[in-house]
Amino acid sequence: MKRLYAVYGFSGFGREVFPVLQSQLEHQTHESDQCEVVYIDDAATDGQILNSIEVHTFESFLKKPADEKHVVVAISDSAIRQKLINRCEQAGIRQFSVRAKSVVELDNVQIGEGSILCPFVTLTSNLKIGKSFHANIYSYVAHDCVIGDYVTFAPRVNCNGNVHIGDGAYIGTGAVFKQGTPRKPLVVGKGAVVAAGAVVTRNISAGTTVFGNPAVPLTRANIEARRDRG
Numbered sequence: 190m191k192r193l194y195a196v197y198g199f200s201g202f203g204r205e206v207f208p209v210l211q212s213q214l215e216h217q218t219h220e221s222d223q224c225e226v227v228y229i230d231d232a233a234t235d236g237q238i239l240n241s242i243e244v245h246t247f248e249s250f251l252k253k254p255a256d257e258k259h260v261v262v263a264i265s266d267s268a269i270r271q272k273l274i275n276r277c278e279q280a281g282i283r284q285f286s287v288r289a290k291s292v293v294e295l296d297n298v299q300i301g302e303g304s305i306l307c308p309f310v311t312l313t314s315n316l317k318i319g320k321s322f323h324a325n326i327y328s329y330v331a332h333d334c335v336i337g338d339y340v341t342f343a344p345r346v347n348c349n350g351n352v353h354i355g356d357g358a359y360i361g362t363g364a365v366f367k368q369g370t371p372r373k374p375l376v377v378g379k380g381a382v383v384a385a386g387a388v389v390t391r392n393i394s395a396g397t398t399v400f401g402n403p404a405v406p407l408t409r410a411n412i413e414a415r416r417d418r419g
């Protein structure tokens with residue numbers, strides 16, 4: 190049985206995910222199976238090699254012989270990620286999840302397919318997380334959080350308990366979420382963006398970008414006001 194795996198996207202993130210996947214497969218693969226891992230990138234050129242690994246376009250990946258094909262999309266932009274996952278599904282290729290050995294998962298964590306959990310991510314207890322969640326290095330999600338589909342956490346996101354994050358939200362590196370409560374969770378709307386280093390203390394409406402401590406909408410007036418404040 191020849192199984193072909195691909196990391197879709199050879200950006201910085203894709204190249205970080207690749208060795209995590211290789212290590213995962215070393216532990217999962219039966220001796221009788223042949224297993225190959227490649228990159229897919231729409232910008233690939235014929236015969237391209239990156240870090241000694243073949244890079245294919247989606248079309249050349251489809252043509253490559255294998256008994257089974259699996260793809261994980263390692264692209265942070267959730268709209269692009271969703272589009273590429275749809276493309277894979279239309280071609281009959283299912284998503285799989287990548288999880289570093291150092292990930293800590295405590296109790297009652299539900300998580301959808303196609304997730305990428307990078308080294309040193311911690312998921313604590315009673316979590317409901319949708320499909321294609323990306324948690325970059327050192328991020329954590331604490332108790333009773335609910336996270337939608339196609340949500341991206343950059344490195345070291347601190348998501349405390351009872352926070353609800355809508356589909357397609359992007360959370361920048363080092364962001365901190367103040368905890369909510371069971372009766373009043375902190376709610377981040379669909380497609381919201383949280384800037385690197387923001388400290389989120391209040392709900393964020395859908396599609397809004399926030400920044401700073403405490404986080405406020407990223408508008409020209411707020412940027413200037415924060416500068417004046419020093």
Ligand SMILES: CC(C)(COP(=O)(O)OP(=O)(O)OC[C@H]1O[C@@H](n2cnc3c(N)ncnc32)[C@H](O)[C@@H]1OP(=O)(O)O)[C@@H](O)C(=O)NCCC(=O)NCCS
Nearest residue numbers: 343344360361362382383384385386387398400401407412
């Ligand atoms: C919030 C964010 C998405 C805005 O991006 P953008 O729309 O391209 O905005 P710009 O970078 O052009 O910045 C617009 C203004 O906001 C300010 N700004 C941007 N991000 C900021 C932040 N995190 N904190 C404080 N101010 C910020 C900029 O200084 C700039 O001010 P100026 O116009 O007076 O120079 C982006 O800055 C960000 O934080 N992205 C997350 C980065 C990250 O975590 N990467 C991880 C990679 S793995």
